[in-house]
Amino acid sequence: MGIKIIQKSLWPVIALLALVWVNRLSAQETDQIAKQIAWSPDGTMLAVGFDSNECDIQNPHSENLLILDATTLEVVTPGPVKSCHAGLVEWSPDSTRFVIVGIEGLRVWNVENQEFDLTAIGGHIIKWSPDGSMLAVGGMSGTALTVDVSTGDVLTRFPSSVFFGLAWSPNGEQLAIADSVVINVFDVNTLEEIGTIDIPGIIEQIEWEKNGSRLAVYRVSPSDMQRAIDIVDVDTMQTDLSISLVGYLQPIEGITDISLSPTGNQIAVVIPAFGVLIFDTTTGELVTHIDQEGIFAIDWSPDGSRLAYVPSEDDDELVGFLDDLGEAAR
16 A cells, blocks of 8 residues: 655644644544554654554544654644554654554654655564664564665564564664564674573563663463563573563453663553553562553653553543652662
8 A cells, every 4th residue: 555645735734633633532532542652762752653443544633643742742743644553663763763564564754854764664563773773673474684774675684483572782783583482682793693592481572671681571371371571681591580470460361561661670561451560670579550440552751750651442541641650760
């Protein structure tokens, strides 16, 4: 499906319509279901991605992404007008662009110019390299590769059979690729496999702490469907800590999102029917339980003081914040 880019002269009108929508309509009154939220690295903006029950690229209310001012929640710019079902939103390290993945593939949207900088091969998981020069892309077929952001060319391909997650090291020299029940860590420059981490369960999400050598791994036991968070040291290829989620959710329930704090010392876990749990990633202890049902997706602010969230579809809020988390995040 092609993309229709609206002429710049129409953007003020669309921005006004989107702003009216955000201020006056609840989540239930739109044809949108918020599924993604991502704080810009500079802390000034929030990207909110949607799935739409109705798909109409001519309708401003059918945009599947909005960029909001993080303080006022006013629309900075609507996202690209395109088809529905945005799968993922990932900001560039300099906060000027983001990559959005939908049914058409991967596209890089320039927030300042309100234009697409890049159209490239798609995947169901995308991670921006720390220096902003590459995108790591994981496809449903098991392909894991890196893409040059300036040209869209495929730079490298990594072996993978069943693909479950991607994570860059803070220096951008290593790439962790989750392959069902193992994590393979590769040297990005040489393509050599540095090591393999065995995980006792099916991997659903991985995240590398921003300034360290640890991975947070969300996994599910295939035998009893119990959930856990593993904290893995990539230098030793060993699991330092396992945080069991038994007692916090039923086996048939799931976690909709996890998010490491900026320092990596805490991890927030979202269970829509139970609230948000924040654990200490050194001791495994529960730091706090935020008893607020209906939260679907979260993201830490860059300073670690707030969690931005989007509620489940039966809530009447579009975006909310959990505040006074500075102590927990550090």
